[in-house]
Amino acid sequence: MSENNKPTGNNYEEIHAAFEHIKEKHRRDLGDTDVHYIKKIRRFSRLFEIIGRGLIWILPGPFALLGVPFLFLHRNLESIEIGHNVLHGQYDSFDEIPQFHSRKFRWKAPVDEAAWRQEHNGIHHVHTNVHEKDPDLNHGFLRTNAQIPHNVWHYFQVPIYLFFVYPAMLYNFNSQNLGKNDKFREQRFPLGNQGYATFENSEALTDDEIKKRHRRSIWRVWVKEYGVFPLLALFTGSGFFKVFLANLLADALNNYWIALTIQATHLTEPLQPEDAIKHQGKWYVSQLDSSVNFKGSRLQSILWGHLNYQVEHHLYPDIPSHRYPDIALEVQAVCKKYNLPYKTNESWWQAIRNYIGLLWQYSFDKKDQQVAPSFLEKETSNVG
Amino acid sequence: MLGKMKQKLHPLLIKHLGRDRLEYFASNTMNIATQAFDSFIWSYQCQAKIIEVRQETADTKTFVLLPNQHFKQPLPGQHIEITVDTDNSGSPTARCYTLSEIQQDTVSITVKNNPDGKVSSWLHQYGRAGMILNISSPRGQFIYRSQEKLLFVSAGSGVTPCFAMLKALESTKKPVDIAFYYRTRNPEQTIFQKQLEQTGQSVTVNFSYSQPKDTSSQAHLPHQLAEMYPDINERHIYLCGPESFKNEVVAHLKSTGYDLDNLQVENFRPPEVSVDESSRLEGRASVLLKERNIQFEIDAQTNQTILEAAESQGIQLEHGCRTGMCGTCRTRLISGKVSGQQLGNSIYPCTSYPASSKIVLE
Numbered sequence: 001m002s003e004n005n006k007p008t009g010n011n012y013e014e015i016h017a018a019f020e021h022i023k024e025k026h027r028r029d030l031g032d033t034d035v036h037y038i039k040k041i042r043r044f045s046r047l048f049e050i051i052g053r054g055l056i057w058i059l060p061g062p063f064a065l066l067g068v069p070f071l072f073l074h075r076n077l078e079s080i081e082i083g084h085n086v087l088h089g090q091y092d093s094f095d096e097i098p099q100f101h102s103r104k105f106r107w108k109a110p111v112d113e114a115a116w117r118q119e120h121n122g123i124h125h126v127h128t129n130v131h132e133k134d135p136d137l138n139h140g141f142l143r144t145n146a147q148i149p150h151n152v153w154h155y156f157q158v159p160i161y162l163f164f165v166y167p168a169m170l171y172n173f174n175s176q177n178l179g180k181n182d183k184f185r186e187q188r189f190p191l192g193n194q195g196y197a198t199f200e201n202s203e204a205l206t207d208d209e210i211k212k213r214h215r216r217s218i219w220r221v222w223v224k225e226y227g228v229f230p231l232l233a234l235f236t237g238s239g240f241f242k243v244f245l246a247n248l249l250a251d252a253l254n255n256y257w258i259a260l261t262i263q264a265t266h267l268t269e270p271l272q273p274e275d276a277i278k279h280q281g282k283w284y285v286s287q288l289d290s291s292v293n294f295k296g297s298r299l300q301s302i303l304w305g306h307l308n309y310q311v312e313h314h315l316y317p318d319i320p321s322h323r324y325p326d327i328a329l330e331v332q333a334v335c336k337k338y339n340l341p342y343k344t345n346e347s348w349w350q351a352i353r354n355y356i357g358l359l360w361q362y363s364f365d366k367k368d369q370q371v372a373p374s375f376l377e378k379e380t381s382n383v384g
Numbered sequence: 385m386l387g388k389m390k391q392k393l394h395p396l397l398i399k400h401l402g403r404d405r406l407e408y409f410a411s412n413t414m415n416i417a418t419q420a421f422d423s424f425i426w427s428y429q430c431q432a433k434i435i436e437v438r439q440e441t442a443d444t445k446t447f448v449l450l451p452n453q454h455f456k457q458p459l460p461g462q463h464i465e466i467t468v469d470t471d472n473s474g475s476p477t478a479r480c481y482t483l484s485e486i487q488q489d490t491v492s493i494t495v496k497n498n499p500d501g502k503v504s505s506w507l508h509q510y511g512r513a514g515m516i517l518n519i520s521s522p523r524g525q526f527i528y529r530s531q532e533k534l535l536f537v538s539a540g541s542g543v544t545p546c547f548a549m550l551k552a553l554e555s556t557k558k559p560v561d562i563a564f565y566y567r568t569r570n571p572e573q574t575i576f577q578k579q580l581e582q583t584g585q586s587v588t589v590n591f592s593y594s595q596p597k598d599t600s601s602q603a604h605l606p607h608q609l610a611e612m613y614p615d616i617n618e619r620h621i622y623l624c625g626p627e628s629f630k631n632e633v634v635a636h637l638k639s640t641g642y643d644l645d646n647l648q649v650e651n652f653r654p655p656e657v658s659v660d661e662s663s664r665l666e667g668r669a670s671v672l673l674k675e676r677n678i679q680f681e682i683d684a685q686t687n688q689t690i691l692e693a694a695e696s697q698g699i700q701l702e703h704g705c706r707t708g709m710c711g712t713c714r715t716r717l718i719s720g721k722v723s724g725q726q727l728g729n730s731i732y733p734c735t736s737y738p739a740s741s742k743i744v745l746e
Contacts (some may be wrong), residue, residue, distance in 0.1 A: 089730070092714055095729065122704035122710065162599035216408055
């Protein structure tokens with residue numbers, strides 16, 4: 001590696017130190033503000049849940065739809081701003097909130113937490129945008145770059161994802177994290193899993209354990225949303241199906257929202273070299289190069305789980321998310337100083353258009369499709 | 385009335401649901417309301433409720449405990465740590481007690497009242513049915529290893545792990561040849577005397593009294609073990625008791641040429657650990673992963689991180705980048721010291737080295 005990466009225009013030791021400096025600064029600053037923040041978000045989530053479920057229960061017929069946005073807010077806060085960030089261990093160092101410790105937290109989402117932490121924190125965040133390493137390049141079978149072998153499914157990837165996968169995106173994550181998506185590709189694709197990252201099973205789970213974990217992570221949501229609450233409504237003289245359908249709608253909206261947020265901040269070329277992680281300064285640059293922010297207010301950012309600050313999240317995954325807007329300014333300054341890539345879309349809509357365009361483009365196997373070189377590779381070749 | 389209902393509910397829940405399903409149910413329904421309703425089930429702590437207290441001898445009681453869902457099923461011979469704030473000072477005291485009996489849902493500890501011992505005297509004074517204690521999951525390597533000819537040698541309250549193994553072996557109906565040597569002061573101070581007298585035919589139990597009232601009864605001294613058990617060299621020995629007793633037995637076994645590889649000794653107290661924060665650790669460090677109840681050792685000479693040391697011994701730890709960047713391995717330090725990045729109680733095993741000889745991680 002040292003042979004190929006001759007001294008470049010950039011001093012990576014210095015870059016590493018600059019990014020570490022930001023991290024240390026915020027780590028030293030961790031304290032009551034963070035605890036208050038996460039507890040406040042949980043209180044709001046509960047409040048929205050009560051209002052949402054209350055309206056759905058009380059209001060007759062189609063008027064019950066008025067409760068759905070509130071229930072959506074509850075599901076959304078729990079899934080991303082609380083769940084995703086807590087599972088990164090952002091609040092592990094605070095003794096007083098065991099409910100927000102990554103290994104104790106239980107998600108109100110149909111995703112097995114331990115498998116998620118392995119796949120998401122341990123693989124996706126480490127090997128971001130690395131071919132056949134990062135499972136989030138595909139989220140199932142998406143073709144997002146020219147290196148992934150094309151097959152007939154890819155012609156339909158845009159409609160399949162928009163209409164069928166996104167409304168159940170969290171269920172798709174769970175299947176991915178527990179290796180079920182690999183089986184799908186094995187059975188249906190001529191080249192099987194070639195070109196895709198496969199399940200590493202770092203916990204050495206047996207098939208039965210995987211089935212059990214998959215079942216349990218989903219049933220806890222279904223029993224609550226489609227069993228207990230509709231039945232409660234039925235017994236109190238309200239409609240079973242009214243509540244069932246309203247909950248289903250909130251579930252689908254939540255899934256769709258998350259899918260659009262995550263894909264819009266990630267599905268970006270270029271692919272990254274696999275060995276970036278071996279050099280810390282380069283790893284930071286590979287993270288900058290493979291994520292893209294989009295602009296929004298602080299309040300909106302909460303609803304996106306601060307994933308519109310995907311760049312900052314990827315640089316510092318275990319720093320509490322509400323700090324990302326502040327960190328962003330410091331990161332931008334470092335990027336400017338060393339002339340590093342810092343990618344931002346002007347709006348969520350623009351980000352969505354960009355990546356759907358990319359999905360469309362790679363639906364087809366065209367000869368002129370080329371693999372874009374990463375920032376690190378360009379740097380190396382310029383000097384070489 | 386609600387209180388009484390809950391008293392009855394806990395054993396039923398654990399019996400019918402089992403700890404695994406109860407954990408699934410409780411952890412997914414954990415909130416302020418459920419925690420306030422019942423802090424035994426809806427808790428992040430490994431706890432146990434005392435459900436029965438039995439007087440064994442004048443100064444020894446057995447406490448039957450019902451652990452909650454965070455408890456792992458123990459092996460006979462293992463012990464648990466009980467943590468009690470005996471003087472409400474805010475700094476609780478922890479002591480280890482061997483499990484004297486292990487059932488599907490309950491475990492028992494048999495505690496001798498030691499007037500100088502903080503926890504044992506507290507338990508004797510205040511321990512009542514219904515009380516909830518903070519406990520650890522079971523630990524310890526003093527466990528039965530499938531041999532077929534055994535000799536248990538114990539003295540005083542050291543009988544507890546041997547008794548637990550004996551009970552477990554009896555219930556398996558495995559054809560194991562067991563001899564049981566138990567030394568106490570006199571019959572009144574003999575714990576489990578009745579149960580030991582009623583053991584099956586495959587077990588030979590020998591009591592030995594150091595201060596018998598009836599002086600005519602024959603007492604086999606520890607240094608007569610080889611005479612008592614002529615086939616002692618074929619037997620695997622499990623030894624537990626006070627320090628002086630153990631030394632005496634070991635010395636005797638050495639003198640008879642007994643193969644000490646076949647001897648297992650339970651150490652009641654782990655060696656005292658001095659935590660010197662400034663000095664670099666030399667020698668070995670033991671790491672306990674509390675929630676998973678796994679223990680392993682690190683040799684400081686090998687310069688391995690905690691993660692590497694665990695992996696080299698076949699123990700999987702959650703990890704990602706191995707460079708302290710992604711935070712996947714981040715875990716909580718409960719006691720001991722490590723060198724490397726530390727955030728409050730959080731440490732990064734992938735870039736941490738042991739800095740004290742005993743480390744407990746979440």
